[in-house]
Amino acid sequence: MARSTRESIVTAAAELMRRKGYAGVSMKDLAEAAGAPIGSLYHHFRGGKVQIAREALANAGLAYGLLIPTVVDGYTDLGAAIDGVFTQAAHDMADTGFANMCPVASVAGEVADTVEELRSATCDVFTAWIDGGAAYFASRGLDEPLARQVTTALIAGLEGAFLLARAMRDVAPLLATGATMAPQYRGIALAPRTGTRVAVDAR
Amino acid sequence: MARSTRESIVTAAAELMRRKGYAGVSMKDLAEAAGAPIGSLYHHFRGGKVQIAREALANAGLAYGLLIPTVVDGYTDLGAAIDGVFTQAAHDMADTGFANMCPVASVAGEVADTVEELRSATCDVFTAWIDGGAAYFASRGLDEPLARQVTTALIAGLEGAFLLARAMRDVAPLLATGATMAPQYRGIALAPRTGTRVAVDAR
DNA sequence: GTCTATAACATGATAGAC
DNA sequence: GTCTATCATGTTATAGAC
Numbered sequence: 527m528a529r530s531t532r533e534s535i536v537t538a539a540a541e542l543m544r545r546k547g548y549a550g551v552s553m554k555d556l557a558e559a560a561g562a563p564i565g566s567l568y569h570h571f572r573g574g575k576v577q578i579a580r581e582a583l584a585n586a587g588l589a590y591g592l593l594i595p596t597v598v599d600g601y602t603d604l605g606a607a608i609d610g611v612f613t614q615a616a617h618d619m620a621d622t623g624f625a626n627m628c629p630v631a632s633v634a635g636e637v638a639d640t641v642e643e644l645r646s647a648t649c650d651v652f653t654a655w656i657d658g659g660a661a662y663f664a665s666r667g668l669d670e671p672l673a674r675q676v677t678t679a680l681i682a683g684l685e686g687a688f689l690l691a692r693a694m695r696d697v698a699p700l701l702a703t704g705a706t707m708a709p710q711y712r713g714i715a716l717a718p719r720t721g722t723r724v725a726v727d728a729r
Numbered sequence: 730m731a732r733s734t735r736e737s738i739v740t741a742a743a744e745l746m747r748r749k750g751y752a753g754v755s756m757k758d759l760a761e762a763a764g765a766p767i768g769s770l771y772h773h774f775r776g777g778k779v780q781i782a783r784e785a786l787a788n789a790g791l792a793y794g795l796l797i798p799t800v801v802d803g804y805t806d807l808g809a810a811i812d813g814v815f816t817q818a819a820h821d822m823a824d825t826g827f828a829n830m831c832p833v834a835s836v837a838g839e840v841a842d843t844v845e846e847l848r849s850a851t852c853d854v855f856t857a858w859i860d861g862g863a864a865y866f867a868s869r870g871l872d873e874p875l876a877r878q879v880t881t882a883l884i885a886g887l888e889g890a891f892l893l894a895r896a897m898r899d900v901a902p903l904l905a906t907g908a909t910m911a912p913q914y915r916g917i918a919l920a921p922r923t924g925t926r927v928a929v930d931a932r
Numbered sequence: 933g934t935c936t937a938t939a940a941c942a943t944g945a946t947a948g949a950c
Numbered sequence: 951g952t953c954t955a956t957c958a959t960g961t962t963a964t965a966g967a968c
Contacts, residue, residue, distance in 0.1 A: 531951080531952085545842045545843065546752070546839070546842070546843050547750060547751075547752060547838065547839035548750075548753075549749070549750060549752035549753035549839075550751075550752035550839060550843060552942075552943065552944080553943075553944060553945080554942080554943080554944095562952080562953090563952065563953045563954075564944090564945085564953085564954090565946090565947095565948095565951095565952070565953055565954075566951075566952060566953075568944095568945070568946075569951065569952075569953095570951090574944070574945065575944070575945095624841075625842055627838070631838060631892060632838045632839065634892050634893075634895070634896045635750065635830070635834060635835045635838060635839075635892055635895070636749070636750035636752075636753060636835065636838075636839060638827075638895040638896050639748045639749070639828055639895075640748065640749050640753060645896060648896040649896045649897045649898070652893050652896055652897055653897065674905075675905045675908055675909060676905075676909060678893070678901060678902050678905035678906070679886070679890075679902075679905045679906040679908070679909035679910070680909075681889070681893065681902075682886060682889035682890040682892070682893050682902045682903075682905070682906045683882070683885060683886050683889055683906060683909075684889065685888075685889035685892055685893065686884070686885035686886055686887065686888035686889025686890065686891075686892070687882075687885040687889065688889075689834060689837050689838055689885070689888055689889070689892075690837075690855050690881070690884065690885050690888065692837070692838070692841040692842070693837045693841050693848060693851040693852045693855055694852045694855055694856065695852070698881060699881050699882075699884075699885045700885075702877075702878045702879075702881035702882045702885070703881070703882040703885045703886060705878055705882070706878060706879060706882035706883075706886075706910055706913070707882070707909055707910060709913050710909070710912050710913040734933080734934085755960075755961065755962085756961080756962060756963080757960080757961080757962095765934080765935090766934070766935045766936075767935085767936090767962090767963085768933095768934070768935055768936075768937095768964090768965095768966095769933075769934060769935075771962095771963065771964075772933065772934080772935095773933090777962070777963065778962070778963095
């Protein structure tokens, strides 16, 4: 999967930071997980640990940004789609032993007040998710303000519910959040999907 | 405020972990912030850093558990109350320079897969918040399943929106989440408050 | 209960041979 | 581009004087 050394470092960083946060991952951890010596890490990333984290976040942001549109593609009603997003998330999380969470959320809370360069990286990812989701819902016929509001709330609700679900090892928070957000939007139709989705790059 | 040394250690831990997470705070940081030498930390907490974090989380959990009921006390309609919770949170966050967040969320994502003793501490706090909030809403006339669902979703939505708001330095996620959750519950009356609220201890 | 000194090891980062 | 050795500092935790 990971061809170049550079790639495997970024991949390893995303995977480790997803589980242990930013401060909890050491350069030695990264080197071991990437199968490369420490020197290689600094050769490819002269900015050191912060730069590796930056690229891992941007990279993971791209992958996870397509998650909501991909699930919503299967629905023609907004309320059902919202329900579907949370139900799907609950299944994924239970299947993966409550570990399925992207590194962005794990790191965002930790660095928001401490490492400005990484706060802005998480900000860019969230912004790209919201812009991309809003554009997607608009392409399905919602007007822009609603599309943006629903996308923002969906992401916030998902991240918060993931946090509770992981801590409690229980999918109830995901189901409760979906059940609270979805019903209001039952009956709002989603137009057939048109065109090709474009990932919004966070970098 | 903090009388005993023990107390000031726990207080300092909560404040530091709120901003820097668990791994990002060192024993030296704690000693300096508490105004006590390292030796005192181990005298009062033989379990070391983990035990300090455990007590700080449980302690902060107690304080923040009353937040939702306190705000909701001012409302007689469930939809308006939910809106009020998020609007209030948005004001608080803007007033504090986007730093107002409890340590529980900051730490929860970091330790869920790494420090079982702290995962269970965050689990206990979330459980206490949900139990306490459900009991509160039930005392205001909602039937138990709805009370529990709304409380769970409210906490998940708040934590997720806080995360985005801090990273983006923008209250929009709080307002969008409130606007998405509240309307469905407009018209559901909250009965007058009866009796005294009891904090549910997380320990 | 307070505080200093220190053990034993991990940390991010660098230099430089290959 | 790969890898080893190493620096200076920081890490959790302990021992033991006061």
